Amino acid sequence: MLNSENLIRIAIDGPGGAGKSTIAKLVAKELSIDYIDTGAMYRAIGLKLSKNNVDIDDEEELIKVLDDTEIDFNKGSVYLDGIDVSDQIRTSEMSMMASNCSKKKLVREKLVSIQREMGMRKSVVMDGRDIGTNVLKDAEIKIFLTAGAEIRAKRRYDELLGKGERPDYDRVLKEIVERDYQDSNRKLNPLEKAADAILLDTSSMSIKEVADCIKGYIEKI
Ligand code: DC
Numbered sequence: 302m303l304n305s306e307n308l309i310r311i312a313i314d315g316p317g318g319a320g321k322s323t324i325a326k327l328v329a330k331e332l333s334i335d336y337i338d339t340g341a342m343y344r345a346i347g348l349k350l351s352k353n354n355v356d357i358d359d360e361e362e363l364i365k366v367l368d369d370t371e372i373d374f375n376k377g378s379v380y381l382d383g384i385d386v387s388d389q390i391r392t393s394e395m396s397m398m399a400s401n402c403s404k405k406k407l408v409r410e411k412l413v414s415i416q417r418e419m420g421m422r423k424s425v426v427m428d429g430r431d432i433g434t435n436v437l438k439d440a441e442i443k444i445f446l447t448a449g450a451e452i453r454a455k456r457r458y459d460e461l462l463g464k465g466e467r468p469d470y471d472r473v474l475k476e477i478v479e480r481d482y483q484d485s486n487r488k489l490n491p492l493e494k495a496a497d498a499i500l501l502d503t504s505s506m507s508i509k510e511v512a513d514c515i516k517g518y519i520e521k522i
Pocket of ligand 1: 484
């Protein structure tokens with residue numbers, strides 16, 4: 302059932318490399334609704350803190366930076382204070398930086414309130430770690446996408462190769478395992494499947510199979 306305003310909110314959570322953003326973009330395009338990449342928001346904050354040499358444990362400085370930061374999405378790009386940072390936030394360093402700053406209450410409070418606001422006004426596909434459990438608890442559809450760590454590492458490795466980089470598979474795997482641990486074991490809104498989310502293990506599924514499966518759930522409501 303859709304809600305009283307006829308909005309549809311699709312929450313897609315899961316660990317890094319499970320295919321969330323690829324699938325979320327496809328589903329959003331198919332339904333002609335917005336896609337909101339919440340991980341990109343944590344990455345953008347991480348980038349700003351690192352550019353300004355701010356220690357994330359310095360609360361006073363953190364508050365100043367958060368008050369003075371604007372994050373926008375436009376046509377698939379992420380803007381930090383008006384500058385397109387889509388490529389800069391996609392490095393391994395920024396993945397870990399995002400994970401580190403996502404543990405901070407002040408950072409989560411600011412980003413979660415922006416995300417809720419976005420999900421209240423319009424139909425969205427939103428992906429992240431805590432969308433079904435926290436940001437959009439009443440989302441019409443909740444999906445938890447996962448896949449084995451080795452498979453996710455291989456996908457990331459191939460993606461980096463495709464970008465012309467020379468990645469080291471063992472290092473990519475180590476970073477994935479570390480980030481999984483950190484995101485799943487933090488105190489605030491850790492990565493976990495919402496009780497009412499549909500679990501999809503994408504280890505041996507193609508992108509099309511996953512997207513078709515989600516479309517099937519959408520058609521039911
Ligand atoms: O989805 P991603 O890899 O771009 O996310 C980067 C980091 O941001 C992730 O390791 C944890 C954090 N994150 C979060 O805590 N909550 C979210 N809703 C999305 C991301």
